[in-house]
Amino acid sequence: MERLLMFLEVHQLKEQGFKVAAIAKKLKLSRNTVYKYLDMDLEEASDWVNSLGSRRKKLDPYRARIINWLKEHPDLSSAQIEDWLRERDPTIEIGGSTIRGYVSEIRDIYHIPKGIHIRHHESVEELPMGQQVQVDWGEITVKNSLNKEVKLYFITFVLAHSRYKYVEWLARPFTTRDTIHCHERAFQYFGGMPEEIVYDQDHLITVSENAGDIILTGEFQAYKQERGFRIYLCRKADPATKGKVENVVKFVKGNFAKHRVFSNIDTWNEKCLSWLERTGNYNVHNTIKKRPVEVHALEKQHLKPVSSLLSFESNIGSSITRTVQKDNVIKYKSNRYSVPLGTYRPRGNNTVFIEIQEEELIISVAPQGEILAKHRLCHGKGELIKNRQHTRDRSKGIQAYKETIIRQFSDQEKAELFIHEVAVRYPRYVRDQLQVIQQAITHYRSEIEEALSVCIKDQLWSANDLRDIAQHITRLKETKTPSPPSKQKVKNNNPAIKATVATREMNVYFNIIGGVS
Incomplete structure (x- = not known):
């Protein structure tokens, strides 16, 4: 009866001069549904409504559950409903298009609209196998079993060619060390390492920008050198450069995490891995029209093998080091100490070593290496201790x-x-x-x-x-060219002492060595 009443309303609004788009917006229907009602007369509509009552559909046993989900979470996508159904009933055999149509029909019957967010992306050429992984971070607020909000953080990896994904979650913000460990687990999950990794200019891996160049944090720079991959840093929210991983972040939020009840982080990660196997890496990708898991089986052969040990982890932090900031200073005990202008390197490692001798701070490029600067220790806080020789020459244009x-x-x-x-x-x-x-x-x-x-x-x-x-x-x-031995004469530092070399006849030397007298 509801559909018949909706049919009558659509025709009434059309007779009043409303256009299809206005009718759809006013009655919260899709345009296709409005067109369908307008193509029917009253007798056809009655027959169609009566036929619906006697026709049984594959998803009818799940109808009440789907209606409850949509009423509780109107913004649920049909893809997420599909995943929830498969999670609760792994034996279900229903195509994605069938589920989309069924969900759309329920939305029309019960007037449950879905908010639509449109985002524009630019198409880019497909990359060869094993060349690139894109990495990004995300966060989302979910509710736990006590109906309290919990903020969760995650990092996502996606192979650019196969779209094969890996996701890992934490119940706290990521640190650089967390990021490194997640990289290692992602490489193990992928079965190897790509040639290039694409990132945002995130504070976990980058320090700052200077003269147009980006530098890495000391810890991540050591990791990059250890593993030997190439990196590409791009601007945030740059779909032309890292749109694949941005879509994965959106996919993880919308399909896996949204409206899911949180219990603990270990269980959450386990469910996410199951979701990757069941949905994230198994469903046919809309762009490549293939299952990522099947394409990954081929791409895996083009990835570089990785060892399970990292030598830098045992060395990192063993010395007192500091990072040179872009304004050519280092920080030590809440104060800033200058180094010569140009010490900061836009590309490269900006780690320096410090040593405290009595009341003096010594900054060098390596332990026992070239000394960059010496400063008297400052016992205050927030001070800038600067050597005037470390400033730039402003005397010329x-x-x-x-x-x-x-x-x-x-x-x-x-x-x-x-x-x-x-x-x-x-x-x-x-x-x-x-x-x-x-x-x-x-x-x-x-x-x-x-x-x-x-x-x-x-x-x-x-x-x-x-x-x-x-x-x-x-x-x-x-x-x-080794330096020649020194031939400098020994100088007499005491002018008061005057020594004269004695001279002897040759017969004296012959007698000493036992020669002819």
């Missing part, structure tokens, strides 16, 4: 500064090209880059020309690269 540096090279054409490219890539940090180049010229004057040629040949347009290459060339020359 940018253009004059460029010309001054170019004139110090014998091949000024190459120097001009290099400095031009540096200025293009680091427009906000030109003076900082020039300062690093000047320091490199001062410390490695004999090797700077060769380092410049290497940078231009390999297209390394950074002052830090120029400095590092010059330093590397210097060390190579030092190891190949």
